[in-house]
Amino acid sequence: MNDVAITDLGIANMLLDVICDVLPSAILVYDRSDHLIYAGGQVQILASVPETLLVPGTRLRDILSAIFDGLDPNTLRSARSRRTVTKENWIAEQISSLWKERVEHFEKRGSDRWIQYLKRRLPNGYGVCIVRDASEQKNREEQWRIGTERIEIVEEVLDELPFPVCVKSAKLVYVAVNQAFCHFVGRSPKDIVGQMPSDLFEDAVAKRLEGAGRQIIKNGISVTSHELLAGPDGSEVGAVVRKFRVGKPGRYHVVTAMEPVSASAEEGHVGSLAVAVKPVSAQQGLALQEIEGKKVLVVTTDETAAAGASEALSRLGAETSIVSDAEELELFLSFAEDAGVAVDLILMDDELALSCAAAAKKHQVPVVAVDTTQIESDALNLVAEIFERSTTTRQPTPAPAPTDQMIDVLVAEDNPVNQIVFSQILEGFGYRYAIAANGVEAVRLWHDRSPRIVLMDVTLPEMNGFEACRRIRELKAGAVQTPIVGVLAHPFDRDRDECFASGMDDVILKPISPEMLEAVLLSQMHRREAGTA
Template identity: 35%
Template sequence: MTDGASVDANIQSEIFNAACDILGACVFVYDRNDCLVFASRQVQQFLPLDPRALVAGTRLRDVLGAIFDAGLRYGVAAEQRHKVSREDWISARISAHWREQHDTVERTGKDRWIHFRKRRLPNGYNISTLADVTEQRRQEDKWRADMERAALTEQILDTLPHPLTIKDRNLAHVALNRAFRAAHGLEGEAILGRTIWDLVDPENAARIEESDRQVLATGVPFQVAEQIVKADGSLLYAITRKHRAGPADRPVLVTVMEDITDIVEPAAGRLALRQHIRFQSGQNCFDPVRAVEKRLLLEQCRSDASADLAGRRILVVTDNARIEWLVLGELQARGADCCAVRSEAEFRAFVDVAFDCGVSIEMVLLDATMDGYEVVAQANLPVRMITPEGIGADFFRALVEPHVAMVEVDDAHAGPMVAASLFDDWHIATELDALAPAMGDIEVLVAEDNPVNQFVFSQILEGLGISHRVAENGEEAVALWRKYMPRLVLMDIAMPLKNGIDATIEIRAAEKVLGVRTPIVAVTAQALNVDMQNCLDAGMDDYITKPVSPDMIERIYSKFVAASEGRSAA
């Protein structure tokens, strides 16, 4: 008998490590005296511990102390982690360690979830495992969100007053709302899975199926006005619209019967609006064309002298009712005392009355496209010309700019509006918090066009537990920056479509409108002084050179993200 290790100990350890690699798990083994017997080499992927804390024979208390000192506080509610003391946390972990079984899934980083398992064997040995279940958690969250959206969508469809049905490519009903069921006097089970031939007479079934197949085959929407006898004998006047939706290999047919019964009535063999129906002007949705037109028009009215318009007397001279509405509305919003005249004769009459009353006119905004504008321009008054028809190319450039700020920065009544990203998908937000703009959804944005370097960045950032997105060129980098507002940007200098310098300049310009600033670090293949100066001149905060390493990325992250969070917390 000897106290020496078995000659097969190293082989067994390697086999154990290989099994842990395959399972993607980290394993600790403690003896009955709570001393470490084995720690797999995957520990560093889960816990940032000094290797000296993982030597065989180390006490459990010392291992837990090293974990606490590394900044981890698992087993404690997130809001309490900064309050718990070192000794209390270690004592609680030791108590859990001595349970026969212990399972918990906890969040250890911004986007990382770990499954902790502990088993106490009859001989007193303890086996503890850690497994990364982040992807599984994301899939569960996505599945749960999809289920909530599906349930919400069904509720919304059921509240619609218009009958609606969805058919699959075989023209069998797969979904329908409450209004459709009520119109036919049938429950959903009596309709779902059945075709129109099971619900109406053959003549009408053939007519309906013909238009259904035409829409599915061509994708061209179909519309027809119909008079339908409902199950209760009443008449339903409807505009039936059919649309193809879904993927090309699994299309569905959406049919909406727009119920107009309440607003029409038979009259002389046709339908007419009921006499008591009166349409009122409604609130229009945001019109980007009108917003750009307004912005460019008002830019012509600016001057250093007119920065503060409160209380100033301004006369608008234009025969264009739309221009009058736009300009007067803006001037009134800024507190100006203003009005408008629509011709040279009205202008003369207004000036004469103002002179007789002793009222001075401090500024005249004159439409240069109005007949007789030359006479007004020669009046002995401060005149500023506006040219609605001269917007030209500026109008179209502003209109197609994908992320144009539609509201003036210095508008006291509205903040800057940022257009949604071109990469956004339509979705239903199920919580009120989701309606607020997403700021800092990801921690790091990497702009890199080389696939190998993209992989390297992803591996390093995932290993550090840092959430990130990768842009393949400068254009995409700017778009993703606008969408996610990351805490740090790692910007490659040489990229297609738009290089890193130009992308940085565009981001910095947008930040002036939004009132934010994101640290941008240049990533270069060479570190020449002239290149570094160009990066700094463009507004970058620092630079690193390729090839990148985990230590390099961690240093930059700590400098610009972790440090700023520490200052904010202080």
């Protein structure tokens, strides 16, 4: 009989050893008298318990006494509401818990270590205690708690802001809105979140919002503009609308904040940096045709990008200078301030944003931070987006001595859908325009209608855009030329090069947005009327 009992005990111990190898825990098994029967697994979790105690026959009281001696007194006090904990009281509490059918509790050791105890008393009086290191679990729970609290705080802060704020996903779906935005659109949060601009606004407004959102997600451009907003009750208010991208690649979001002009007089966000800016009212914004002569400072360590940005900005008539780091930026701005020279905008490589933010804020210069490649390839559009356009610049400046046949814009476009897009945008701006469906017709309409600017799609039938541009230049050789802007579907260098080689003055990419189109129209018309085209 004893041999059978011994054999059964050996098999049980063997099974427990296997379980201990699988579970990253220490396992203690004890009898009805609270004497140890088995101890195995990661017994080092039990801290300073000598191995001589972890043998069959040892009283659990002696093991608990050793555990208590290894505990941090500060931990014991914090766990017991700072009351004095004696050794005997602590051991008595632990022994009492061993006789409960099921007990689970955590015990903190040190500043960031947690031990979990799972105790079970079986119907036959035998008990099992599993001890494991739960530090990782508790740290995850703490991070989750802190993250949840942070989200709740951010939501409360957003709801307390007096102006509308919304966040859209990379697919332009609303994922967060504050109470002011809900009031602005006249809907509840549950009716907005999960929707797109086309679900909330009129088609023309929705297309503009979605077009701008896609550009911000794609390019990371931060846009600040003055707009006249209409609420659900029909009232209108001037506001500074700021749009910028947040998040990481693959998880970008667009944030839009609409601050009433009266509430934004002292300080705000320009680009993606928090910097102080000079007070700007809706009537004081820099019109795009006023960029000529403005001073733009390019900050980047990439010489190629700096040269490309400088060339592009010069084509707008802006004066540019280049610095490569925060120290040079501070020196430049200090010298400029001492000399009474105002810097109108800083175009900055986003990798230098953190180190250069302080200097920009100190000297109160508006900043936009962009990717290095953005500085080089899209400086024209960036400046067009950053410089505010006043409400008086929406209408084109009148052409001298117009006739009924003269038009402002000739659009050479064969795609019916794109023709509609151009028509809607140009009608909204109040321009007189005509549309040519092929290159031959474009040359004829240019000759007959004397447009102030030509938007030339390069893939036209009968005569492509390159040939049509060359033909127009031949017919108008020697005189002030009509600005011709190439419209490309793809940003291929060979197409851009051929546009300029054929005599075009600028290039824009499809899809066309109202902001993009207005920027190039105002810029090129101004150059033409100044006799520089």
